[in-house]
Amino acid sequence: xxxxxxxxxxxLNKIFSNWHKTVTLFLLPAVLMMLALNxxxxxxxxxxxxxxxxxxIVLVSAPxxxxxxxxxxxxxxVYSYSDMSFxxxxxxxxxxxxxxxxxxxxxxxxxxxxxxTDDSFDNAVSDYYKEIINGNNKAESEAVIYxxxxxxxxxxxxxxxxxxxxxxxxxxxSLVDRLGGEYANTGSNLFSVDAFNPVTKLMDNRSTADxxxxxxxxxxxxxxxxxCVYSLVSDMFALERERGFWSKLKMxxxxxxxxxxxxxxxxxxxxxxxxxxxxxxxxxxxxxxxxNDAMSLLxxxxxxxxxxxxxxxxxxxxxxxxxxxxxxxxxxSLNKIQDITINLQLPLVLFLADFFLQMFRGTRPMTAExxxxxxxxxxxxxxxxxxxEKAWHVIAVLAVNTAAALLVLRSVYxxxxxxxxxxxxx
Amino acid sequence: xxxxxxxxxxxxxxxxxxxGISFEIGEGKIFGLLGxxxxxxxxxxxxxxxxxxxxxxxxEINGMSPDNDLLKIHKILGFLxxxxxxxxxxxxxxxxxxxxxxYDIPQDEINSRKEKAFGRxxxxxFANRRISELSTGMKQKISIAISLLHEPPVIIFDxxxxxxxxxxxxxxxxxxxxxxxxxxxxxxxxxxxxxxxELCDEVAIIVDGKIVAQGxxxxxxxxxxxxxFEDAFFKIYVENHKEDQ
Numbered sequence: 001x002x003x004x005x006x007x008x009x010x011x012l013n014k015i016f017s018n019w020h021k022t023v024t025l026f027l028l029p030a031v032l033m034m035l036a037l038n039x040x041x042x043x044x045x046x047x048x049x050x051x052x053x054x055x056x057i058v059l060v061s062a063p064x065x066x067x068x069x070x071x072x073x074x075x076x077x078v079y080s081y082s083d084m085s086f087x088x089x090x091x092x093x094x095x096x097x098x099x100x101x102x103x104x105x106x107x108x109x110x111x112x113x114x115x116x117t118d119d120s121f122d123n124a125v126s127d128y129y130k131e132i133i134n135g136n137n138k139a140e141s142e143a144v145i146y147x148x149x150x151x152x153x154x155x156x157x158x159x160x161x162x163x164x165x166x167x168x169x170x171x172x173x174s175l176v177d178r179l180g181g182e183y184a185n186t187g188s189n190l191f192s193v194d195a196f197n198p199v200t201k202l203m204d205n206r207s208t209a210d211x212x213x214x215x216x217x218x219x220x221x222x223x224x225x226x227x228c229v230y231s232l233v234s235d236m237f238a239l240e241r242e243r244g245f246w247s248k249l250k251m252x253x254x255x256x257x258x259x260x261x262x263x264x265x266x267x268x269x270x271x272x273x274x275x276x277x278x279x280x281x282x283x284x285x286x287x288x289x290x291x292n293d294a295m296s297l298l299x300x301x302x303x304x305x306x307x308x309x310x311x312x313x314x315x316x317x318x319x320x321x322x323x324x325x326x327x328x329x330x331x332x333s334l335n336k337i338q339d340i341t342i343n344l345q346l347p348l349v350l351f352l353a354d355f356f357l358q359m360f361r362g363t364r365p366m367t368a369e370x371x372x373x374x375x376x377x378x379x380x381x382x383x384x385x386x387x388x389e390k391a392w393h394v395i396a397v398l399a400v401n402t403a404a405a406l407l408v409l410r411s412v413y414x415x416x417x418x419x420x421x422x423x424x425x426x
Numbered sequence: 427x428x429x430x431x432x433x434x435x436x437x438x439x440x441x442x443x444x445x446g447i448s449f450e451i452g453e454g455k456i457f458g459l460l461g462x463x464x465x466x467x468x469x470x471x472x473x474x475x476x477x478x479x480x481x482x483x484x485x486e487i488n489g490m491s492p493d494n495d496l497l498k499i500h501k502i503l504g505f506l507x508x509x510x511x512x513x514x515x516x517x518x519x520x521x522x523x524x525x526x527x528x529y530d531i532p533q534d535e536i537n538s539r540k541e542k543a544f545g546r547x548x549x550x551x552f553a554n555r556r557i558s559e560l561s562t563g564m565k566q567k568i569s570i571a572i573s574l575l576h577e578p579p580v581i582i583f584d585x586x587x588x589x590x591x592x593x594x595x596x597x598x599x600x601x602x603x604x605x606x607x608x609x610x611x612x613x614x615x616x617x618x619x620x621x622x623x624e625l626c627d628e629v630a631i632i633v634d635g636k637i638v639a640q641g642x643x644x645x646x647x648x649x650x651x652x653x654x655f656e657d658a659f660f661k662i663y664v665e666n667h668k669e670d671q
Contacts, residue, residue, distance in 0.1 A: 003528060006524070006527045006528060007528075010524050013520070014513070014515065014516065017515075018515055240513075243510070243511040243512075243513075244507070244509045244510035244511055245510065245511065245512065245513055247477050247509075247510055248505075248510050248512075248525075248573075249528075250477065251475060251476070251477070251500055251503065251505050252500055252525065252528040252529060253497040253498070253500040253501045253528070253529060253530070254497070254500075254528050255497065418476070418477075418478070418479045418492075419476070419479070419492050419493055419496045
């Protein structure tokens, strides 16, 4: 395998000694994807609201407990709030046209009401807990939180949903600690959150950020991987065959299997590294998304546990391996460079389709999907982001992709090695 | 050193590109293959260079068959054709080092061979320029230097002076003579009669996939009854091509 290593080094050197190729492979796709991720929500926002600026959440009669919650909670801080008293809200409400325009522009109004009492929202909630402690199990709180938005406004609806899931539901859970008094100390630990454990706090974000990541990131990584594999296989195999350089390599005292091995190793290392960079940039994109706009494709706080990160790191080179084998098979089954180029582009369309299907599908991957080479990586990475991965998923994906790659390469190698003894005897 | 026996090659079921070619070449000889385009010269050379497999027949190089000793044959074989183009973004220096490593040449030997080959063909000053920036002649000289860096005893040259200016052609033909004098066995295909006359110890004329005449330039000229080798070639070609019609 020493000769394979020489070819591996040669191919790496060819890429890294050419800054144009290096940037094209390592940074350009990652940067383009990041731009797409950030520009897409802006455009949707603009199309639905006519404005690029972020719309704030309007708080009406916000209680002290909510103000405290916002101060203490990073998730709640990603929105920009404007406060309004009930009287101010009433005045605004009366100016119907202005109000309508504001709502259709994507404004979300969060209205805190104590119910039928003249008391404050906080006192109404506190009284409710006191009644439970006093043995009134049938007590009902009249304190309510309303969310107001225009049903026809896409960004308003999405922002309201995200605000409800990401902020209000957690705030509601925290009320027992803030206003539960004796009830919180004696009765329940239902809503206890380990505020001092950063991992627990981060995992709270899984429902929004990681769900989005499971839809977006696997498809993007696969497209990125295929783009790089396609470029490198075209360069290292298709163009070299076209130029006759492949024949020159075959004339050396190096077994064809070692020539293949050296080049495939180089592709695996380069593409895996480029994909890791893209994954890291996507991660940073999520964490830089502090505005966390409702249309964000990658919401704030995407996170993987060490095991999930391990799955991502391991899955990528195996996926690159099977993609490389498929592309090499295409190159060696066709003669004309134009035909090769067209045929190599076709899978890119399939990966795009797979990406969009994953974005909008409402179900988890089926068992059979783990046995479809390449697509199974998308399923596995998606499940890892949702913390739904299982050990057999990982084993199946690695085994299926490796077996598929080896089978394809075996047939290419046999075709290419003219003096292969097995072929002669067959 | 090279023994070719009854080589047949068909790309399709209906037609045969090579129809039973046989010859032998010994040490220190240049064997020329002449023929019109499509006669089968390149196919034959690719078969001898192990880049293509014959439909039937055998090739032996130094008594070794590609079926059993493919990599050993590659160690003693140098092949140059204008169809092989070097990697355009690499430099001659890098290419030489890369191929030298593939041929297991020791590091200190690589440097001395490179110095000698680059000096001979005037490549030294272009050693660190990209191939794409160099002239056709310079590319061809680099190809020769790299194809022969392992100092092979058997050399196959397909149109070595094709597309070269007169000065570079002269350099190449002088080099081929030197290689012959060193005892190398060379197969050469060319369209240029002066090159064949000047270099080849023996010539085979291929027409429609068959060797129709074989011998020294003088023998073939005398046999045809023509004044010079070029006329002899045309006569032989026309006679044999007509027979096939």
